[in-house]
Amino acid sequence: MTKPGPRPAAPAHHRNTVLVWAVAALVLAAVVVLGAVRTVAPTDRAFLTKDFLTSDFLTASQQAPSPSAGAPAPPPAAVDLAAGIQRIIGEHPDHRIGVAVMDTRDGQLQSYGDVAPYTAASTAKVLTAAAYYHLVETGDKSLDTPLGAFNAAFQLKAMINASNNDAWLLLMQDIGYPNLTAYAATLGITYDPEKNLIAPPDMARLLTQLATGKLLNADHTAELLGYMQHTNDENLIPAALAPGITVHHKYGVVLGYVHDAALLSAGDRSYAVVIYTWGPNDADSAARLDLIHDLTHQVTGALFGQ
Structure with missing residues (x-):
């Protein structure tokens, strides 16, 4: 039986076609990821708006500035x-x-x-x-x-x-x-x-x-x-x-x-x-x-x- 010889190399134009498709796949994936990031970003920023920070979801102590931020001194203890x-x-x-x-x-x-x-x-x-x-x-x-x-x-x-x-x-x-x-x-x-x-x-x-x-x-x-x-x-x-x-x-x-x-x-x-x-x-x-x-x-x- 005759042993098969080495397989011939793929033609040059076929290799180029494969590279083009690989690059295209990478570009498409990047577009999908970037689109996802742009879609999520505005929702994240909404948590930093004034309306949200002053909403009922936060307690009074969370809304009050900290003493280190230069907040005024608390009022004196209540006296009748x-x-x-x-x-x-x-x-x-x-x-x-x-x-x-x-x-x-x-x-x-x-x-x-x-x-x-x-x-x-x-x-x-x-x-x-x-x-x-x-x-x-x-x-x-x-x-x-x-x-x-x-x-x-x-x-x-x-x-x-x-x-x-x-x-x-x-x-x-x-x-x-x-x-x-x-x-x-x-x-x-x-x-x-x-x-x-x-x-x-x-x-x-x-x-x-x-x-x-x-x-x-x-x-x-x-x-x-x-x-x-x-x-x-x-x-x-x-x-x-x-x-x-x-x-x-x-x-x-x-x-x-x-x-x-x-x-x-x-x-x-x-x-x-x-x-x-x-x-x-x-x-x-x-x-x-x-x-x-x-x-x-x-x-x-x-x-x-x-």
């Missing part, structure tokens, strides 16, 4: 401010006590106790100062106007920082009582200079408008607030504040009435806090100071956690 103030009021049945707290950021007002109008004593001097500065800004008055032995600028500082009553009378007379009442009305405040009656919430509104620059221009706002620091009597609200709380205030004391009206701020929180009291004991008694301090501690504990 209403219950605390009512407790203090209940401990002083022979006193009138009214407390008003207004958040200067959103104007939210909280009122406690008797918030009907009180004899405002010297706290109303802030309203007189604002009215006079307003007339200066409208060109109707000048800080250089002679009033008494000095000018209006001197009397404004004396009225607020040293609570000088002569300066107060000179400024009110220069404004005119009807004009002062009318100015208060434009601020949403009811005030009669003859009776000197103001409700705690109205005083809180006045302080809030001052703090937020809605009353006066920047220079006059800064000047008036400056006079409300380091006054000649820091024994009421300022004496009961924890370190780190900034205070601008105007106190008032007359015939059994002891008041303090303050702007308190710490960090990014700022509030107008007004405490009005009347009682049968002496206005400057230790018992009345303790009452003001107890109310201040209750309020700042709720607002600032201290």
